[in-house]
Amino acid sequence: METQILDGKQTAREIRSELKEQIQDCIRKGMPAPCLAVILVGHDEASKVYVNNKEKACGWIGMKSLVCRMPAETTQEELLAKVQELNEDPGVNGILVQLPLPRHLDADLVINAIDPAKDVDGFHPVNAGKLSIGHRDAFVSCTPAGVVQLLKRAGVEIASKHCVIAGRSNIVGKPLALLMLRENATVTVCHSKTKDLSELTRQADIFIAAVGRPKMFGPEDIREGAVVVDVGMHRLEDGLCGDVDYEACMGRASYMTPVPGGVGPMTIAMLLSNCVQAYKAQLGTRS
């Protein structure tokens, strides 16, 4: 079987050009440019790369980005004060606190402090709760939103399909299950304690791997013709790879996301999209 590539890089480019047009429209009407604020605490190397990528992506579409770099020894109080300052700044439309935080800081407390209307990561309990009860105005976590956009734009049918998700994190597995349910899929979520995992994943029409273990899934774990989405990202000696053994599944899946160039670029595109959504909502409520 010929495996089609789900090209996240190209799809992200399309989404960015749509967002860029929307922003130019607003600016032509005399509105200020939207602005995303990113808080980066400490010196995690991977985080620096992501934050740079986000800055670049903002630049491409005419969005301002404000990166607040704070030292590794920043206290909880200092971090909360920074979040408060950005909450109150009318020039800031979206706030993202780059994770992971240094160990002495409590990420839950920090996320709870973000104004839900500026929570473009969709991590605040108010947004997570709204997603779970189907409110359309919630900010949805960027990686799950990116997966659904990628499938839809490739013309993959979701309704009535059996979607099996491996992984149950608050930022990927759980919100993705809710989104796929909203798209009328039948959803199974599995995890490290699941019995006969491979038996289950082989029943998937759409299989989504989000476990965080390099090349954990191979052709024996997927059905011939399945749609395979790989959320994993691992930096090995010979480059990046995902949770799925991409080469080995070539020819067995009907569609598959590469790593890199699959879900990663879509995550950033959805972050930009959430920012534009926040910006428009805030413009609408200003007197």
Ligand SMILES: Nc1nc(=O)c2c([nH]1)NC[C@@H]1CN(c3ccc(C(=O)N[C@@H](CCC(=O)O)C(=O)O)cc3)C=[N+]21
């Ligand atoms: N508050 C918060 N929100 C996040 O959304 C968030 C975060 N913290 N912490 C870290 C993770 C990870 N993440 C990625 C974003 C883009 C790529 C991406 O663009 N990947 C490229 C490759 C990039 C490379 O070469 O390293 C690709 O897959 O093609 C990957 C990973 C967002 N995260």
